[in-house]
Amino acid sequence: AVSQNLKGLFIGAGFFSRNHLHAWAEVEGAEIAAICDRDPQRAEAAAKEYGIAEWGTDAAMLQSGRFDFVDICTTMETHEALIALAVQAGVPVIVQKPMAPDLATCLRIEAQARAAGVPVMLHENFRFQKIFRRLREILSSGEIGEVTFGRLNWRNDIDVYTNQPYLIETKRFMIMDVGIHMLDLARYLLGDASEVSCFNQSVKEGIAGEDAATMLLRHDNKAVSVVDVSYASHKSPNLFPQTLGEIEGRLGTVEILEGQVLRIHTAAGRRDEVLAADGRSWTSEPWTQIQDSVPRTQQHFIDCLRSGRDFETSAGDSLKTYALAEAAYCSAATGRTVAIAELV
Numbered sequence: 001a002v003s004q005n006l007k008g009l010f011i012g013a014g015f016f017s018r019n020h021l022h023a024w025a026e027v028e029g030a031e032i033a034a035i036c037d038r039d040p041q042r043a044e045a046a047a048k049e050y051g052i053a054e055w056g057t058d059a060a061m062l063q064s065g066r067f068d069f070v071d072i073c074t075t076m077e078t079h080e081a082l083i084a085l086a087v088q089a090g091v092p093v094i095v096q097k098p099m100a101p102d103l104a105t106c107l108r109i110e111a112q113a114r115a116a117g118v119p120v121m122l123h124e125n126f127r128f129q130k131i132f133r134r135l136r137e138i139l140s141s142g143e144i145g146e147v148t149f150g151r152l153n154w155r156n157d158i159d160v161y162t163n164q165p166y167l168i169e170t171k172r173f174m175i176m177d178v179g180i181h182m183l184d185l186a187r188y189l190l191g192d193a194s195e196v197s198c199f200n201q202s203v204k205e206g207i208a209g210e211d212a213a214t215m216l217l218r219h220d221n222k223a224v225s226v227v228d229v230s231y232a233s234h235k236s237p238n239l240f241p242q243t244l245g246e247i248e249g250r251l252g253t254v255e256i257l258e259g260q261v262l263r264i265h266t267a268a269g270r271r272d273e274v275l276a277a278d279g280r281s282w283t284s285e286p287w288t289q290i291q292d293s294v295p296r297t298q299q300h301f302i303d304c305l306r307s308g309r310d311f312e313t314s315a316g317d318s319l320k321t322y323a324l325a326e327a328a329y330c331s332a333a334t335g336r337t338v339a340i341a342e343l344v
């Protein structure tokens, strides 16, 4: 018999929260019991809109003993303190990317949670997009053989600054905002990586950080990948939020094409698979591909909590992704290739 729903506290009723909150209504085995935002109007409005019984402004409500998990949907500089509260209370955490602004903070967060035995998962939703679940399946089937090369790119000119104005002032901007999704995907598809080279660019005037980055990774099996991200790429139609590219193996290639298409080339020929995201009443273009991945990400968190399995993107595993981001910043600053072994 299915036991009672796990009861969650939701923290951070800002721009992206509506996707989490709609998604929680679809997740089996869990529900949001209370919502917290330091802005009382936001907390109250979200509680009303999503039918959440309780709202508050102080994240210390986490320590009431009534919650089985916490979903933290605030920006990165607040994560260490909020996760520390959850760790003190022994409450499992799902936290939005980026984990923290630098690797040193990520290491502290992970060490404290591990020492207390509190599970922490990164809400890293891009790998939960339908197209990347299917691509992982194709690679695992051996159809294109051992992976030798990858290219992942995410270049568009979505007006990110209107919805997420904090990004104008963020010094570590593009690699932390979307680069981190791409680095996670690179590890998901090609395996862990040990060396990074990177050039950063600030194309738009008036922003504090980089809005474009081009990274070159050496993976543990000697595969190479090129990962590039930009918010300053003007094209019509705007490609947001599609990740494009290709993965080459010893026996074939999979292209990731516009329109959520995988084109698989093998000795047997070529075929296309269309992996369109599922639309829902609360999703809308151009966001559907991202929105559709949110319930899948949250369901993974709950399924793992209930079964005791490890999260795919646990804080421990994600340290390898954040080490790549740190290496990319270090490479961009010094002009040399940076080995992960230098940083951890």
Ligand code: NAD
Pocket: 011, 012, 013, 014, 015, 016, 017, 036, 037, 038, 039, 042, 057, 058, 059, 073, 074, 075, 076, 078, 082, 096, 097, 098, 123, 124, 125, 163, 164, 166, 177, 290
């Ligand atoms: P936001 O600034 O719009 O919302 C954050 C909310 O958290 C604000 O309402 C703020 O008042 C509240 N808050 C901050 N600190 C708090 C605290 N200590 N206690 C209570 N409330 C607090 O931010 P956003 O655009 O919704 O982004 C949130 C996170 O989601 C960011 O890390 C961002 O990178 C990430 N994000 C992820 C995706 C994705 O696809 N995975 C997309 C967009 C944003």
Ligand code: 89Y
Pocket: 158, 160, 164, 177, 178, 181, 241, 290
């Ligand atoms: O912040 C970005 C992210 O993580 O996914 C999409 C986004 O909101 C805008 O590009």
